[in-house]
Amino acid sequence: MERNSAVVGAVRRLRTQAPQQDHYYQRQRRHPEKDDEGWHGKKPGAGGLPRLLPEARASLVLLLYLVGLRVLVHISFLRLLQRPRDPTEFDAFRARAYLENITAIGPRVVGSPENEILTVNYLLQQIKAIETESNNVHKISIDIQRPTGTFSIDFLGGFTSYYDNITNVVVKLEPRSGAEHAVLSNCHFDSVPNTPGASDDAVSCSVMLEILHTLSKSPEPLQHAIIFLFNGAEENVLQASHGFITQHHWTQSIRAFINLEAAGVGGKELVFQTGPENPWLVQAYISAAKHPFACVVAQEVFQMGIIPAETDFRIYRDFGNIPGIDLAFIENGYIYHTKYDTADRILTDSIQRAGDNILGVLKYLAKSDNLAKSYEYRHGNVVFFDILGMFVLAYPARVGAILNYVITALAVLYLGKKTLQLRKRAVNYLKELAIAFFFTVLSWLTTLLGILIVAVFISLIGRSLSWYTQFYVSIFLYGTAALAKLIFVHSCIKKFHYKNTNEQFLGEVFFDVSLVFWSVMLALFTYLGFCSAFVSAIWVAFPLLTKLMTYKEFKEKGATMKFLLIYLLGMFVPCLYVMYLSWITYEMVIPIMGRSGSEIPPDILVAASVVVSSILLSSYFLNFIYLARSTKKTVLTLTIVFAVAFILVCSGVFFPYSSDLTNPKPKRIFLQHLSRRFHDLNGHLTKSDSGIWINGLDYSGMSHVTPHIPELNDTIRTKCEEESPFCGLPWILPVNHLFRKNWYLPAPVLIPKASAQFQLLSKEQMPWDATKLTFEISGPSHMSLYLRPRPGVTLSRWSLGDGTPFANTDGDYFVYYSHGLQALPWRFWIEMKASDEPVKGMVTLGIATHYCFGEDQKSPQLHVLLERFPNWTVLSSWVSTYDQFIF
Template sequence: LPEARGAPLVLLYLLGLRALAQVSHRQLLSRPPATAGPRDFSASRARGYLDNITAIGPRTVGSPENEVLAVNYLLEQIRGIERESTNAHKISIDVQRPTGSFSIDFLGGFTSYYANITNVVVKLEPRNGAEHAVLSNCHFDSVPNTPGASDDAVSCAVMLEILNTLSKSPESLQHAVIFLFNGAEENILQASHGFITQHEWAKSIRAFINLEAAGVGGKELVFQTGPENPWLVQAYVVAAKHPFASVVAQEIFQSGIIPADTDFRIYRDFGNVPGIDLAFIENGYIYHTEYDTSDRILTDSIQRAGDNILAVLKYLATSEKLAKSFEYRHGNVVFFDILGLFVLAYPARVGTIMNYITAAVAFFYLSKKVLQPKPRAVHNLKKLLTAFSLTLTSWLCTLVAVLMVAMFVSIIGRALSWYTHFYVSVSLYGTAAAAKLILVHMLAKKFFYKSVNEQYLGDVFFDASLMIWSIALAVMTHIGLCSAFICTLWVAFPLLTKLMIHKEFSQKGATIKFIVMYMLGMFVPYLYMLYLSWTVFEMFTPVMGRSGSEIPPDMVLAGFIVIFTMILSSYFINFIYLVKSTKTTLVTLTTVFVVTLILVCSGIFFPYSSDAANPKPKRVFLQHTSRRFHDLDGNVVKSDSGIWINGFDYNGISHITPHIPEINDTIRTPCEEQAPFCGLPWILPVHFMFRFRMSRAAGLHRRKPAAVAISHTSRTLRAKVHMSLYARPRAGSALSRWSLGDGVPVASLGGDYFVFYSRGLHAAPWHFWVELTAPEKHSDGIVSLAIAAHYFFGEDQKSPQLYALLERFPNWTFSSGWSCTYDLFVF
């Protein structure tokens, strides 16, 4: 087979499949939307709700915008819908303001306390009432300094329009639909906990749909279901008009690799209710930034979300299974969509049987190949195992080589060069991986298989790849991963292809006809893998810009690219042995790699972008902090003030210092060894993710600290809206019980204790107690207790110094700043 024919064919094949996958992902609606009537979901009406919610501005928990303006707007719209509803329905409205506490193992583990936060709850039910209900959940609060259009105002707009549509139907539903507009999700899932553990309607809920975002617009991905309850997936399969779902995304998310969580966890863990979790995943670069505006969300994106959620809610609200959902809680389900056209779903136990049968057939085929003819069985087995080992070795060498390149790029300060230009990552790490892979096999062919028939080598390396996938299939199935269905595709279709074209290959060798038939046979697994790879990279690439300064993003992305290169190469490795030479391909790949590496090292690819149409900003957080350290008698023994700067990615603030040279004069904030969390005012326990520094440039920043009233048995805090409480028992002491969560203290990573507090309007002082065991002699105290107050809104949010510094940040940054006070006490 001439290289001039083989290499272009493979390249065009992969590019063609990639283009097909890209078209599928960009196609938001399977058919153009018809003109919406009063009983149809209307994206234009939903957009009106969205624009009005985001026009309120940032909706931080505790702010008037969140607790008053947004709530009043929602109530006004809901009451208007109630007035225009048909007589078939009864609409009940409730504003809940719960207070509670819980512990969660997210971000290393911490405890959350909330007071008087806001939920707007609506129940749509038949006139004569309903015993059972399905819940639809969104949140209308946003992170500080952001409009929160995609996260999560658009979901609330969709829910308002769904409520409007259902209320105008002349036919009543069999079960109730509860719409929860929760007002404190960004404070780590507090409002959903308050609802599911305290609201009287929560007892009737048998299933839920949670609407979330990890990006801005695009398709909404079903990335969590259950637990168990396969009937919920079936409901989505049957009802959703524009499906987009993947059990692979579910297993990735639940592994904890992505630093995020949703209300799904609260309903599952504290309400014992099964559900479906959906999220917009496109353009995560501007998620939780000032660029998350309503104009960036396409109308078709709103329409598809509304069509899907309305259809699924109606299906559930008329399903007999909802009333007896506990009877259908049996096993997990394998589910995945095919190019957004439909969803394949089947019970995991059925998948297990299918997987083992597929693996068994493959092993039977390989055994027959080894035993033909029997006298050469040992020789054939040695050849197969040699090819198997060589393939794995080539993958390992490729992984090590590419990770070394990624490490070099990180060390010289060029990390994230691909952040704005994703093609750079493919040109750098993809070409390096392909070149290394080809080089290893080219050398093996030249020196190890010098006199072996090329046709035989092509055959044996195909079998080696089939053997690898068969083993992977058996292992993943044994572990219980639903994602093992991918291995089934990569065993079944190649095996069928081999059996169908074996005669052509054995008689005529690697002809063009053979290659075309071979590629057609591989169409399904290769197309699905490229389709899946788009989803994975769409989710993970933006995450690298907000994963902290300790994780080298180039190492992570390079690892992903190598893995996908291994997968895509697995059934083309045999082509290396079938072609006469691979020198031209190798030289071309190496040239592209070297040129890209030189350009990356030169700094020509700037990581961030302020492009108005497609911004990809760098995230920076600044806290103007005033700290006071008290001794056992309550005297202040040390105090300081400064602006604490954290870059949210691996580059830290290295790209910002040329624009603000004074930052070069700052000091790395020393860790206060005797204080919990190094004596720094973390809003969440993410200390393990960052290198941190404090600016000397800012003067003393005076804000009224959180007041602390001390008694022998308890502590009372005159609560600011957002506070962080940090505790560390001294040597020999232990925190045994407290009045928070379930009473059992939960330590964060490192052993300190973290409590996140937030409140709505007019909350009472925060009263709590802790119980410690301590040695008889403890003259230096038994516990260090610190409290930080965070000012996310209002006139106290930004000091003049902080304003001045924020104004100097370049336009390719999203710089979010606030003021805080920190006080450390010893008891």
């Protein structure tokens, strides 16, 4: 009996100890040991259990924290400036007068009298007035350039340009004794059709006029010249800047440039491109700009092609081999390139801010010794970013790489030391860290997938862009759902996988998971050469500092409210900066969704970006899910907010567009009254039609317009002419891959008064087994040429670009043509090579005309139709013709 009692007692002891021995972390709930966790044997909290955060108070603090961050970001975007009292400083009121006079001319389309005569005459009048008032220490030279040329760039899938007799107004301000070197300041005074183009780019030209006025009256001489280029054909895809940099005799002296652009109407002007290389240019901006706003993240995003746009910066960089700075207004892109882009919508503070910055930088460069030797200062890229618009931090990319690797090493040292402290438990710790990392990534992926399913559903039921006018709808719809999903997934993991595990240890492990993730990202981005890796560096360095700040409180008392407040204080910088970057991104990207085409559902893009922002901001706060007493109320509240937003969005309460004249956010629609003629190999007309070709520039197409104009429905969707280049449609730019949903409403045939003339001048058989076709075209100032070689035929050479034909991904060739007021007929040739004797011709050629201004711009049918569109739309329209031939 005694022996049996001993056996029974041993079994009972084993049963008591088994759960603790089966899982080391279960034991940590009751017996935290210094050699395992680095904590004292003292048990935190009452009753020996770890103290956990109260859900309601912790959630409220976190909410207020996020709201506070958003308020600070909002304040940083305000333009609180004082008017200058010194007459030698930039005067925004005088610049505004220039702006109002330029925009009063109306739309300034290349080739129109408004652009080529009225605007040019106004600029010359103001420049000559400035010259008469200038100080004698300066000399002002004026030149009118009208270049002709051609080039190709990789833009929108393949693009070749030809321009003839376009206009540039060029002014040089230099010391009376002359200057060997110069800095260039560039703006463009032309606009797209149907818009006064106040922000893009009349305000920049007005700023340049005022800078010229200010500098010319200064008694202080410059060391180098400043060349002011008022270019007259940027909207024709960078033609005037190409004509200037490749042909003007002053360009040999240019050592750097500043390009002034716009992606929105007013606001702060963002430095979004610099270089290539030349860190001294960034230092010049930092030293001289009074109100800096610059970020290398924007530069890398733009240069990766994520935003489908180009500026004159590319021309000066690629064709002039000149380093520079690219600036653009980014606020309120909803009315960019619309009739609402008027002078009164640009705040005087925005003009003053831009003028102060650009004047300061130009003066700095014009007195800099580095300018004369700019080619000697190409020492790699530079990391630069502003701190809430107050000042800019910048350092060479190679220094940044060293700093990033040092920070990564500190994170590895922290994790390594912590692992070594566990001694015999190190393998178990690494195993649990790997499991926690897996759960974290799983939570991110499931959250992203779940939110994308919601976005797809909303797109399928026709409720896309519900957040377009009020962006916060996307936060309530996708942001709350993302957070609810993240918290729910981790709460389930805590409940079912970590059922009896010490909560403090879980808080430590999931903090380490985020640290591991950001350290890996930091090392990877640094290795790949991304200057934007500094963001990851912030998300490693400050959390390590936060860990040091909270160590004592957490070790002794557990997860208290004091611990939470200290933690939030330590995470203030990275959280604020990520929110700042996110808001800059949304400020630029959300308006672009209104003109991004009909193929990519914008809700998917916005949902994904909101989820990514949520993941970034919450990455170091997931550990609080394991340190909280409960998350039920938080998940329930977020779910209710999401459900209400989802129901309201699905019911159509949030209409995408706004007709509010004080802050319009319209739907963009493009219409062309089009007459088409198709000819066969013998020149005989085989088919012709006429109608109004309609493109909605966003994903919703005509769904919101159909109730107002019932005939604009899917029964008149445009059919693609499969055998024709670009579907046999008169695209003014090669963007057919973005706008596959378009409509063709039958209308009477229209023959413009200034009709185009097209002819084949000659056909020659070349000695190198090629056929050379020479053509001549005359017509309006805007035309597009489309080429598709027939099967078995290749286009080997042509007289355009650099002589090498540039095709898009479909194998079609696109040429954009424009000319000024007067031009000779456009003559060009192409060479074709055939593998076999072609029986159905060698090439299909289409020529489209675009009457963007003047008496041919609008037809009576267009006028009638335009009047029927609702007031929340903004319309761009003109008359076009399309002729197709086979040779």
